[in-house]
Amino acid sequence: MPAREELGSEAFRAIDRMREAMTARMSAGLSPTALAMAQFDWWTHLMAAPGKRLELADKAARKSARLLAHVAALDSDPDAPPTIEPLPGDDRFSGEAWRKPPFSIWAQSFLLTQQWWHNVTHEVPGVSPHHEDVVSFMARQMLDLFSPSNVPFMNPEIISRTIETGAMNFVKGFANWIEDQTRRVNGQPRVGAEEFAVGKDVAVTPGKVVFRNHLIELIQYAPTTPDVFADPVLIVPAWIMKYYILDLSPANSLIRYLVGKGHTVFCISWRNPTAEDRDLGLDDYRRLGLMAAVDAVSAIVPDRRIHAAGYCLGGTLLAIGAAAMARARDDRLATVTLLAAQTDFSEPGELALFIDHDQLHLLESMMWDRGYLSADQMSGAFQMLRTNDLVWSRMVRNYLMGEREPMFDLMAWNADTTRMPYRMHAEYLRKLYLDNDLAAGRLMVEGRAAAIQNIRAPMFVVGTERDHVAPWRSVYKIHDLTDTELTFVLTSGGHNAGIVSEPGRPRRRYRIATKHADGVSIGPDEWTASADARQGSWWEAWTDWLALHSEAARVAPPPMGAPDHSLPPLDDAPGVFVLQR
Template identity: 55%
Template sequence: MFASRVTRGNAPDHAPTGCHEEGASHPLLSRDALDRAAHAGVASLSGGLSPTSVALAFMDWALHMTVAPGRVLELSTDAVLAGADMAHGALRTSVARQKRGHVPEDPRFADDAWAAWPFHAYRDGFLRLQQWWESATTDIPGVERHHEDLVRFLARQWLDACSPSNFVATNPVVQRAAWSSGGTSFVAGAMHWLADVRDLVHDRSGDPHDYSSEWLPGKRVAITPGKVIWRSELCELLQYAPTTPTVAKEPILIVPSWIMKYYILDLQPHDSLIRYLVDAGHTVYTISWRNPGAAFRDVGLEAYLQEGLLAALAQVRDRDAQRVHMVGYCLGGTLLAIAAAALFRDGRGDELKTVTLLAAQTDFTEPGELGLFIDASELAALDALMWRQGYLDGSQMSAAFQLLKARDLIWSRMMSEYLLGRRSQPNDLMAWNADTTRLPYRMHSEYLTSLFLNNDLAEGRYCVGGRPVALSDIEAPMFVVGTERDHVSPWRSVYKLHLLTHNELTFLLTTGGHNAGIVSQPGHPDRYYRCATRAAGEPYRGRQEFLSANEPVDGSWWPTWNAWLRDHSDGEVAGRAIVDGLEDAPGTYVFER
């Protein structure tokens, strides 16, 4: 079967060089199986997190605090002064309402009702405590950077859970809603809570809301006309029907991340990047990855490269053109960077016309808060959990992403839905986010160990076909997009590709987060971007220099990218109709849950 046949790639326990004999494997010893079972049991109880990592981080922080009396004295003084100031402010504003201009910038306390006594005292006390903890977990001499970041992150999670906005007695907005509704807001909230508990008990979805019926792919999202033209056991290749008489000579092949369904790029027609490209006169193909189960546990990263990306590229070249505009999103962009480096290493670089990377990291030394979940202890726990299941479940993965934005995704939502009785109105992006995918055990272990933890790709140790690849070999022009509020692929990390390549590279920084910054259609309000091109061979410019030298441009970045693709295309040809196909888009694999 496929899962046993395709086992290429770097094993999780690869050698320090990152290369090993292809297909090499070692039977699990009984000791290893026992250790993994123990790790898996602990990881299942902790939601995939490592208690050891947390304990070590707090121990590192606490022990170094005991030998920093000056820092302790400073923090103690700050606490006393803050307490005195809070008491004075509470007494003063118990008679006169606090002016609106003094309200701190925090969306949880944006309502005017928070300016009234005693709620302003709850708010101000909480914000001062939050500020104090931020200071207490920053710049402690001797504390390892990873441990310091983890302690600060966990302290923020605890504080967000204790926010006065989360409780009826301390939230004036909740009290006002209850009074004006005669208590029906509490009844509605209780009904919402019961419905969510029922869904979780029955395990209907990784997200408590089930949007599948309303936002089914092919119904309201993923409706750009096209066909599945090729299918393997790992992915489907979709081609979209042209809508213009002529199209750019070179087609576009999109490689989405395997941790998401591809239709993040084909939502409703007005915010579909694929529809935009087709209407702009491009022939567009995209890969739709399969949602793997336990049978795919031994499928590795090189299988995704060889049997997925490169096999799809061969299909496009056979049908359409000798050179292709390649586009990779998130981990699909990381995989594309690996593929491009391997193609140029092997003398096949002329297959690529251009390479576009959307919110994709190639250097993982600054991964942002996602790096809090990645260290040796954490990977041992996660690896054991995946080893027992054969995959990482989508709900387990989404839990980590929710923790990164717990204030918005957990506590604010719970306050709105359970205390105010307001059910969140679903949209296409929320529905797509709830449509989670699984990740094969071997592939995810290789990705986390080789790329994320050891940074093998950026440091020239990552191997394809038993030989290392180097990003500096890539000669094709690149268009690289980062987003300002990306917590998955921070733009400062994405920008590091400038250090690893010497080819022509256009870097664009846009507003929004990891998903919303990419799904940024023309007409979207409050969007802007910065853009600059480094010619081949030009010296490196730092990130701050990029920000200073490039003024924001209002609007969507899509037209700028389309113009770049046009400038790097060799003219136009007649639109190429789809002459055959296995079935209509969006295909079959997108429905696997």
């Protein structure tokens, strides 16, 4: 009887899941209930705050006066300085034509309105911080939609282009739109991505697949130096995208760079899951992914400790695995490197906009229906965080200017998307983002807490200044979770371009400082002020650090695969998993 009742309860829950999945399809994966609750919280508190409303009225009058003063100044001086500048990173009005009336007036009006709406949606007494962020985000999306830069007859660059081409830019733009929609319907990548074929143009560092299970292929890269460091390097990339962001073109391949510096490098290539993999969990990724790779590397290079490096989700998984290994007294890791990877999710940045209990329930229902989170659903969330850069500017260029963005390797990689298994992604979001179990010491691995504090291997952690996926201040919080030697680097760039930062690239810079095990912890602002500022690529600092934590004596390169032939080479790099669609 209890089994029958449980079956009936599950059937009732399935009805709710199906309803939520249908809602998600119509709402682009956003929970209407969560948005409505945020709006209600903000609106009711605003209506109950006469002082705040009077303040907003005063600000509106002041901004209107500033705009009128600017218009009056333009009457006598068309080059009068603007009354407000765009926020850092907002390049919509950077062109010289935007400095001339009437375009300058429209731009100034928009920026003042944007600033006023920021005041409207912030510091309303009694509104929860999460709801405040959601409402501010929604207001920003609506404002960006109606930006004068998106309106053909208000954008001077579009007007100039239209005059030059006799309006053929719109004809070309419509053709671009048709081509893009056709590719989207047919599941094809963006225009130009075919010029960066995996194994031919990108992911071309020579190597062999030396291990394969259901979830990973392990690639061992061929040496290019007569001798190598004794301790190998294992790279754990994120499974949210293909591994070869770390092996792009030869000029900017981190893997090729490491091999050229005399390191024996191994890298995991993750399987692209399907609906059949819906029940793969986060611990499966640890066991079949990280630990299987560590076991294979130990078999190929026996009696040597491993320099493990994880990027993004791979870094978070590495931190979990390293903590579990430390708890089990498994000392096979010589060092741990985390690249743009969070371990404390209490302040995860703007991604938290999409993560609360209601939103997560909708997302879980959507994944429950399909068995996975599709690539378009994942990329859509990231694009909404940066609509200026990733949506509107591209639409203006492609469809209104009639131009095509030049494709390059990083952009082509970004279009080579993957899926996320239902169970794993639900556990990841709930246990890490929502409940912050890893930082709190509540995340259990094989019945024991995976506590970051147990890691004693030296750590090298990299954050990037403009990271909207793993904000550097969130990455920096690992200082509060570990007592081991910790070298932290803050590099210029964003989540991807800040990591793919090869030596010789202009205008690259980074800050670096080391906290020893007996050192005092300081806040991120104090760290920024005191850290050593350097020009160039952080790759050079990392390889120096790896050399410092490796045995001084170099050795002959190990064979490809295990010396006892238990792990023979299977395929040439980049393997077959990376080619899965």
